[in-house]
Amino acid sequence: MAHRHDDLAGHDPDADWSLPGWLYTDPEFFEVECARIIRPSWQIVCHESDVAAPGAWRTLAYLGENIVVLRGEDGVVRAFHNVCRHRAMRLVDGDSGCARKLVCPYHAWAYELDGRLTGVPMRRDYPALALEDNGLVPVEVEIWRGFVFVRLEDDGGPSVARMMAPYDHEIAPYRFEDMRRLSDVRCRERQVNWKNVGDNYSDNLHIPVAHDGLTRLFGKSYAIEAAGWVDRMSGQLVDRASDDPWERFYQRHLPPVPHLPAENQRLWLYYKLWPNMAFDIYADQIDFMQWLPLSPTTCLLREMTFALPDERREMKLVRYANWRINRTVNAEDTWLIERVQQGMASSSYAAGPIGRSEVCLRSFAAKVRDRIPEARLHRAPPPGWSRRVRAI
Structure with a gap:
């Protein structure tokens, strides 16, 4: 099993330790990580093709905010807080x-697609109202290879394009910009802290132990590396026919994809973007997943599937086989992370040693510690620690 690491930890004395268990259950830490990690990070909303026509909109709800992405009459994709400036409807x-x-269903205040407030019934009844100062509150937008991302706050962190730059050349042949949604958004709540989902996604050592199907498909080709803001995992499909019927069907019937290089025809690629998003990339389709925090011990998985238009019957069947294969993998991972979450709450667990090969976990932990120094503590500090830090 190959692995590579562009070391972000340097000489960090905590680099050989995992994030401690209290970070996965503590309400106070949860509030801090939402403020310092999730609010300033990019979150995917949709694909440009999902808001193709003027007036088309999509929403994303997280951290108590509701964001609407829409295309204006001028063709520009913008994002706003989905909140009327009058009474917060x-x-x-x-x-x-x-x-x-956008017309408010409460008092009929009307906003143009570019966010300007242009219609207020009984306008003269509001002596403090200036239309030009009460447009919708904008949210920062980035479009990367056809996908629309938003960010609630800018803390100087990298753009999506910068995060993905080390692998942009590898992604380019897949033609993300031309892809279309295969199915609508799927949302599933999980009884785990959001970090547990990401940790498991980038964990290389559990593949041969917990995922018999992936082991049959990849053999010993599974490899991981951490490059700055992105984890990369990959596996090449082996030629030996699997004993599982859906895996065997996928191996035998995956049709050639002309726009991909030969080495990518049977390659499965996985990219995890900081801090809570991932692309699963196959020759036949791509799956997107993000894990949004709900509480210290729950999160929401938000998933979408995209592909290039392809009417070949074998491609449709292979995509179904792909879904069957990964449905099993997802069930295995859910079983694992729910039990890890339970273990994180045990008084017996502080922090665990982390192996040199666990480069992705090391990279993620280093960035968390950089933003929240208390994450270095193996045991939770006394309650109120975050308020004391702000007061200094």
């Missing part, structure tokens, strides 16, 4: 829709 409800204007 949500302007649009649901996951998606299309509108010529």
Whole structure:
């Protein structure tokens, strides 16, 4: 099993230790990590093709915020807080829709697709109102290879393009920009801290132990590396026919994909972007997943599947086989992380030693410690520690 690491930890004395268990259960740490890690980070909302027409919109809810992404009459994709400036009513409800204007269902204040407030019933009744100062509150947007991301706050962190730069050349042949959604957003709540999902995603050592199917498919080719803001995992499909019928079907019937290099035809690629998003990239399709924090011990998995239009019957069947294979993998991972979460709450667990080969876990832990120094403590500090830090 190969692994490579661009060392972010340097001479960090804690580099050989995992993040401690209290970080996965503590309400106070949860509030701090949401503020310092999740709010300033990029979060995927949709693909550009999901808001193709003027007025088309999609929403994303997390950390108590509801964000609406929409395309303006000028063709520009923008994002705003989905909150009326009058009485804080949500302007649009649901996951998606299309509108010529955003009209508040409470008092009918009307906003243009570029966020300007242009309609207020009984306008003269509001002596303090200036239309130009009460447009929708914007949210920062980045479009990377056709995917639309938003960020609640800018702390000087890297763009999505910068994070993915080490692998942009590898991703380019897949033509993300031309892909379309195969299925709508799937959301599933999990009884685990959000970090547990990401830790498991980048954990190389559990593959041969817990995932018989992936081991049959990849043999010993599974490899990982950490490059700055991205973890990369990969495996080449072996030629030996699997004993599992869906795995065997996928091996035998995956059709050639002309736009991909020969070495990518049977390559499965996995990229985890800081701090809570991942792309699973196959020759037949790509899956996107993010794990959004809900509480110290729960999170929401948000998943989407995209692919290039392909009407070949064998491609449709192979995509179904892909889903069957990964449904098993997801069930195995859910079983694992739920039990890890339970163990994190045990008084017997502080922090565990971390191996040199666990380069992705090392990289993630280093960035968490950089943003929240208390993450170095193997046991939780006395309650109120975050308020004392702010007071200094």
